[in-house]
Amino acid sequence: MSSILFFLSLIKSYMCEPLTLCHILGFKFKFYQEPNEETPKSLYHIAAALLHHNLIELEDLYVHLMPPDVTIVEEHKRDISEAKQLDRKLVKLVLPTDKNEEKDKEDDKNEKLPDNQKLGLLEALLRIGDWHHAQSIMDQMPSFYTTSHKAIALALCQLVHLTVEPLYRRVGVSKGAKGRPLHPLKSKRAPRPTECFEDLRRDTFSMLGYLGPHLSNDPILFAKIVRLGKAFMKERQNGEKESGRICFLSIADQVLLPSLSLMESNACMSEELWGLFKLFPYQHRYRLYGQWKNETYLSHPLLVKVKAQTVERAKYIMKRLTKENVRQSGRQVGKLSHSNPTILFDYMLSQIQWYDNLIGPVVDSLKYLTSLSYDVFAYCIIEALANPEKEKMKHDDTAISSWLQSLASLCGAVFRKYSIELAGLLQYVTNQLKTGKSFDLLILKEVVQKMAGIEITNEMTSEQLEAMTGGEQLKAEGGYFGQIRNTKKSSQRLKDVLLDHKLALPLCLLMAQHRNGVVFLEGGEKHLKLVGHLYDQCHDTLVQFGGFLASNLSTEDYIKLVPSIDILCNQFHTPHDAAFFLSRPMYAHQILSKYDELKKAEKGNKQQQKLQKYVAACEQVMMPVHESVVSLHPPRVWDDLRPQFYATFWSLTMYDLAVPHVAYEREINKLKTQIKEIEENTEMPMNKKKKEKERCTALQEKLQEEEKKQMEHVQRVLYRLKLEKDNWLLTKSTKNETITKFLQLCLFPRCIFSAIDAVYCAHFVELVHQQKTPNFCTLLCYDRVFSAIIYTVASCTENESHRYGRFLCCMLETVTRWHSDRAIYEKECVSYPGFLTVFRATRLDGGNKADQLDYENFRHVVHKWHYMLTKASVHCLETGDYTHIRNILIVLTKILPFYPKVLNLGQALECRVHKICLKEKDKRPDLYVLAMGYSGRLKSQKVHMVPENEFHHKEQPARNATPANQQNGPGSTGKPASSTSKTEEGTSEDNERVKHKSDSATKLMNKANSAAAKVTTSNGNGALNSTKAIKERDDKERSGKEKKEKKEKTQGSTPENKVDRREKQRDERAAKEERVVREGKEKTPKADREKAKAEEKSSKDDKVKAISGESAELSRERDVLKEPKSKEKGDRSAVTGTLKSPVPRAESAESERDHKRRKLDSHSSPSHSSSVKFLLYLPERSLPLHIQQPRRPPRRVVIETQARHLEAPGKSMSCQEIYGLEHRVFQNRGGKRKTLKDLAKGMLYILNIFILKY
Template identity: 85%
Template sequence: SNARTLCKKASFDLKFLNFVGLIYKDYEYGCFNLDPNRVLDIILEVYECRSDQDEFFIPLIKSYMCEHQTLCHILGFKFKFHQEPNGETPSSLYHVAAALLQHNLIALEDLYVHLLPQDSAIVEEHKREILEAKQIARKLTMVVVPSEKSEDKEKDKEKEEEKSEKPPDNQKLGLLEALLRIGDWHHAQNIMEQMPAYYATSHKAIAIALCQLLHLILEPLYRRAGVPKGAKASLLKPLRNKQAPAPVETFEDLSKDVFTMLGYLGPHLSHDPILFAKIVRLGKSFMKEYQSESKQDTKDKLDSLLSCFLSVSDQVLLPSLTLMECNACMSEELWGFFKLFPYQHRYRLYGQWKNETYSNHPLLVKVKAQTVDRAKYIMKRLTKENVKPSGRQIGKLSHSNPTILFDYILSQIQWYDNLITPVVDSLKYLTSLNYDVLAYCIIEALANPEKEKMKHDDTTISSWLQSLASLCGAVFRKYPIELAGILQYVTNQLKAGKSFDLLILKEVVQKMAGIEITDEMTVEQLEAMTGGEQLKAEGGYFGQIRNTKKSSQRLKDALLDHELALPLCLLMAQQRNGVVFSEGGEKHLKLVGKLYDQCHDTLVQFGGFLASNLSTEDYIKRVPSVDILCNQFHTPHDAAFFLSRPMYAHQILSKYDELKKAEKGNRQQQKVHKYISACEQVMAPVHEAVVSLHPPKVWDDIRPQFYATFWSLTMYDLAVPHNAYDREVNKLKLQIKAIDENAEMPLNKKKKEKERCTALQDKLQEEEKKQLEHVQRVLHRLKLEKDNWLLAKSTKNETITKFLQLCLFPRCVFSAIDAVYCARFVELVHQQKTPNFCTLLCYDRVFSDIIYTVASCTENESRRYGRFLCCMLETVTRWHSDKAIYEKECGNYPGFLTIFRASGFDGGNKADQLDYENFRHVVHKWHYKLTKASVHCLETGEYTHIRNILIVLTKILPYYPKVLNLGQALECRVHKICQEEKEKRPDLYALAMGYSGQLKSRKVHMVPENEFHHKEPVNITTPGGLQNGPGNSSKPAAAAASTTSKNEEGTAEDAGEFCVTAIANFINETIKIKWIKMSKPHFSTTIPRMHPPMSRV
């Protein structure tokens, strides 16, 4: 031990002599009696002058063997010397102190007490900065008159002059910077922990020092995993200090120090965009490795790293982007990383960024206020004429602070819907990250809990919600924004029993897929909608559907990738009833009806989109069979068949093609047989499935085959709209002619347009031919099936009741095309001479009792019901107009029998048929019944009754009223409504005035009653018990029909004649009609009431 001590002393003496030689090289050597502390002070003084000589001075001081406290006091005295006013501590002293701390020659807690300012003063300064930032923000958001503005500017100048005076030196920050420069992260972290969050790194020098340290630490990992392919990067020299943090080689090494350093750096990574890009690229590389990893053990380890990267994104990357002024490159770089996250993670980050980050730092508070102020300036001047320059300004502002900018823009759009178009056009200069943030901001605006109760104002959906919905549709169609978030939001709202936000889905599908849902279609548009897809696109919508292929594909991919297609359909189908029973609650009946219509229309629109855009395999894979939809998912029957219908059509077509390939044959008859075989194979399981949908008693009247056939066919299957095809082809021919005559159009454009029109023309003609072949096959199939559709177990009245209740009424109010389909299907069943189907009784039940149906409809349903009645009246009016037509289409048909024989239908017996003049009496009776029901609804005073009957009357106006006195009665009641509702209910007044004007214009087409039918009684033998007219107390037609049916079943062997009920009492009642005051309609208590889907209202 003595030898070791002597060696140490000798070593120290040698170093000390060398040190003295450095100082006194020009002096002679001698012996001196020196003070040890003074010597140490001189050593530190020289070290300070030669601060780059750490390798010499650190061992020297270690060899000096002084007390740590002594060294610290001497160093502290040096710091105190520079604490004079306007004093500045030299950087060399900071370096000396940092080096001594790193080599543990002094303790940080001992030195810290010698440094200024005090921690309490730092906290006070930080609070003061936040307060000043908030005051600035408040001033920017306040409305200030010009005189006050000038005064405020003068005050701000004075404050800036005061601040320009040199602040006192912060020795703690100086020491911190020196520690970071030499790589002593441990002591640097200890100092930063004593200060408020981000206070230290808010000083640029410290932030840059920390960034430089991070560059060195990340270098090996960035070289391996972060450098883009083909890029060349300059090498960084590692720190010579062996005690500095070790460079990281793997992603796991990042959790040692790097994430912590980044946490302290916070938003001030903005000072070093290169380091920002490095962190983002490493994150991108990590996400790719994370997503490709399949081993669960490794995946669990990487999960903790994923959480760290999310925290870095939240606390460092996004706040730093905020402080980078207009850096679009960093925004795109960040999106390359963020797009690898699920949208749930991204939206959480955006939420934190928008609602939390800006309140954590004075600089961010100021930036937020400045962004809002600038956004106000731009939005005040935004018009359709200056979209480009304003769009560039919006783009520049959005690169750094998209959440604040979009929040303000959306608030403006909610107030001023005329801004939607210019705003959408001005968003083309955004980055990919900004588009994603915009989607989040829209969802947040929709989900705002403070506005949840403001989504309606008593009877209508709020205008702000409609404005946001319109913006959604336009933005998502025009720009490549991910749709998963908005679709999931709508799904979640439906799960929660809220249907208001279906308006969003409706607008998105309409704009992106070009599928409109409206009940205000013209006759020509409706006709076009019964054709193929090309005809629908050209003539079925109000606007031309152009360039929706890409946007439709994006919407389809979003639905399939996130498995939302079927859930949305099922939730909408279930929510229709939920609107009435659950969501309706205390809401106004008018609003409930609007919500029901919105839910139903969106279902029809969305289902149509899926049917036309999903491949056969995708559709069949996702949509269950109809019995599963109804029994397991509790989907209403009409919605279940609506979703299943395209699947049946696809399957039949696929099977048909398969059979054609298996057995080649070009003859038409062979093709028809193969088609029928394909239908049987596909529909046989459906016939079995529908049996479980209704009680067994139902199938005593109609067979499952008939039920499935009715619900599985569409208007496309029943008739070819030749007029619509011709109309569109002629339009294209006129377009070609106009192109040829246009001398100003360039030749290449002329050629291109003509080619487009010619190609479209060929497509339409080919489509028409294809549909014609298809309709012929379907009609042949129906002709073979019709004998087995209806059973004769029950009375004709009960059979018609089941048909109306389970088929006709639910579907006729489903959509405008379905309304036409139902009317045409009844006519088709009649034309096919279907056994056991009484056409007259069916029409009578439709026309004779419409009050309950009208009263239970929503506004849109009443339009569809009116269209259905109009089509039914069109057929009846055609038969009524000409005896030859009647004889041809009805005279020898079982649907117009007045007497049924046990031996079956005998087409040659004219005595069994209803003759033409008696049919005219029946038609007059139907018109009378319609008038009676209409007058009743108009006189109830109930809003729904009046609105719905006016809508129905407007729809059937082409064919009703035809009799002058009935028209006058209606005109009188409608005029009364106009007078009563002018001030009370303006919407009813507008409807009544519209109908009144149209009714007056059609008076010239009305005829006196004696021209409509002969009023003289017609001799007909009718049992007294079969009368069923107003004021008659005898049993009605249904009861007689029931009795007759029992006679048919019980005495089938008897070849005598049996009188059926319905027709005889129709005629008898018609003969007896006299014009009376229509106060209350007569309803038969034995005829079951029809309940269409909205009867629950």
């Protein structure tokens, strides 16, 4: 170097022309341009020194150097063309066969510097530190062309080393490390060393940009740059110097990641780079990964070849990956992922989307990955999920695509097993929900299930469901299919991510909102089956995610997270059931916290004091809730329900109402068995045996302590409910309206929310009954539940059908227990206000014994409920609609333990299900599977079915009154005859005879009605005036009769007086009917009188048979007589219309007037003193059950009943009332027989009343 300086000073003193020196040097370079000649390095060094000291100009010398720039550009284009050709081969899956040969060629090209004098001069300039002139030469050539030659890349790396050395020594070297010292260049024109981070922007970042992916030639410099970046990010974490952070992101994008791709399996550099990347938000990291995967590999021919080699190697590994060789294949996967994770994972995910059986081996093979590779894997999963070219629905638009399901399963398994950041994936799901897309909720569902161990399934066993009503420990041990012991760390990671990125509440709210909106967003375009599946997926994920938050968040975190109920509903528009679901754990936490505060403030160990403190804590916490819920519904709602009752229902859970002692005992016995097996195991090492025994013993003690804690809690809750129950239901409106609001706002929305809520709803109804809650009619509640299932079933999704079926099963379980034993019924139902038949009675003792429904009548009612369930089931099975059939089969499967219990009802269902099996075997296989499963289980239940006369008591009728084996026809729930062999033989003949005569009477009535209409039309005002006169006279007679009855009530009511009074009433009624009929004849056309005579003649033979076996039941007749009086007082039937069966009339063609009248009756207001014995009688339905129909009562009795009922002016009867009265009169035996003349009179009287009313 000293000699060079001497000659340089000598040349300067000579002061010749710069062009002269350039020509001399050019002549020298020209000499070595001959073939087989190599330019000596000394010539490059002399030229570089002259340029460095400004003795010559680069432009003057550059023209003497070979090859020309045009040749260099052509060479670069040729390399790019070869790279593109290789890329096309990659797409066609045709790769080079001899990888080693290609690699050797590339190495020779890099190591053998071609006779390129420009590159030789560039290297010499870099060696002496002349960055200014070197940069000028590099700018003359294509990007990365110069640094693609290893010698030039190493020279430039050495220059960067010298530049960053002072700063690296200060901030990059760890304590105790010395490192190899570097001596700085003595040249004053060399780049100045960096002393601070700002100096890096002067020259260092520029030099790194020219290096590009070729920084891979110097791993040490790679590590230095990464460590400088880490030091910079740690010092600038407060947000200052944003420009510096952007510079390091650019260096990572253009230099570090491409260089890592060219490093062969360097795990250390990957970990170093992760140390820098983890300081950036995941948004910045994922942007870098996206550019690395989709752009970087196309920027340089070397990277294209590396990509091809990586894909080839990945194919080799994936073809041989199995469960058996997962350890060996995993090492190969890890080695390949250190340098090119994006290419490897992209191929692996494409294979998993096609072959889901690879999920297990792939997850196990990822254990040898670096932290950077795990983070890249998370990005690749999100990119695969967001691929716009992939359809997330199957081609028939009825289910989610299998590739999405495979990726979801992979996400759950990978994120549970490995510590990978979840924020990006959760934010992706949130963004999808914001745009109204719920397909990717499947990802969240799998992640929560695998990481937290919380399963959502509708196929839970009864043991699991019972365990889910206990504490957290019991849930973990017996409530899930899989073990969730090893989920503590993974669930903690999931919780931390949700809280740190504030995604917990937004996810809950978006799922709750989208659940109700999915029907409207997807309903018009998607298949109904897919829409239902999306709804179920959204709802189930909400329940699962909310359960995870409730069980993993601390009390303080949960209270901070969830706003009040009114804000959730009114501000965030969250559905009420979801809002209470999210708020429920918060209320429980607050009550327990307040209870602990009160116990500490006032020391008292007496049980009564503790109960009172708990009640006080509940009042303090729930009082604001009671005020908040008022705004959720219109004011008229609170006329039937108290806000306190509403909030109590929605805030409690099964954990609060009952202790699952059997489940606790079962799990404790399992642990005892495990301890015994461990002791008997001689192969297990002693230390492991001791450890397992300690674990089981500790778990057993936890369960016992948890059971004790829950018992105390349930005792406190029941005490609180006992104090509150008197204020739950108001007496402003009738019990019918109260039950309606309770079903509409409480029971139905919650019973389909989750399986636990379905059990809770059934148990809550039973608890309210057991508490003897005033104004709550238990019988009416059960009747409304069992008599109105068609529309509920039809509107349910598949999963909701499972939950609704479980709810019905629990309700039927309670009813079956009461039905099975008179002692149980009398103990749990008699003397309870819920079984009062007088709806205005509010006494807690259950009212008078006469007002209670006795045991036999309750059995009739239960039979009626079974009959109504059969009607609804048959209707759904015969509609042919996919949703109706699927849902009713699911419901029937759920309630199979308790329904059907009557043999012929089971036979009717079996017949329909068999038809479904035959019809749907080839058309809709999923329905066929459901039907076959139910059919098999139904056959196994046949041994537990009983005939109808064993299910409920049936009195023996008189001979020839009705066929002996009548069961379950419309209206047959009264007191049908028992079966005998003789009566069974004559059943078919009697049915045909009665049917023929009933049809004749029906035709006669229709003709009479048409004749009456003609009279009204022809006579005009005359007919109306005559009917008005009849009405006025009837009013006078009725008022006189009421006065007479009041006088009779003041006298002594001996049996003789009662009989005389009834005889007088009959005589008066007969005389009144004769007068009405006589006046009606005067104003009735001759044709009508002839038709009446024809009816008398046709009914003459039936009179004796129909009436001979009847005996007078005075109580029933008195009810019929009292009914018009109660109507005059303004009281109407309480539940006649509202308990009407929802089964539609499938075959009967009814007039518009009858339809409107029945519609009004179905919404009639309840009365204040009505009987619930109407529950025994069913309206006639046209839907066939293929059950032998009982004989209908004679038409004469029907007409008499209608006539007596229509005596009250302005009274309109529903079909149910008419038939109920008809049935009661039909049961009267031994009464006073009517003549055929009375029959005609009654019919004509009805015609006149019809004229008056219509």
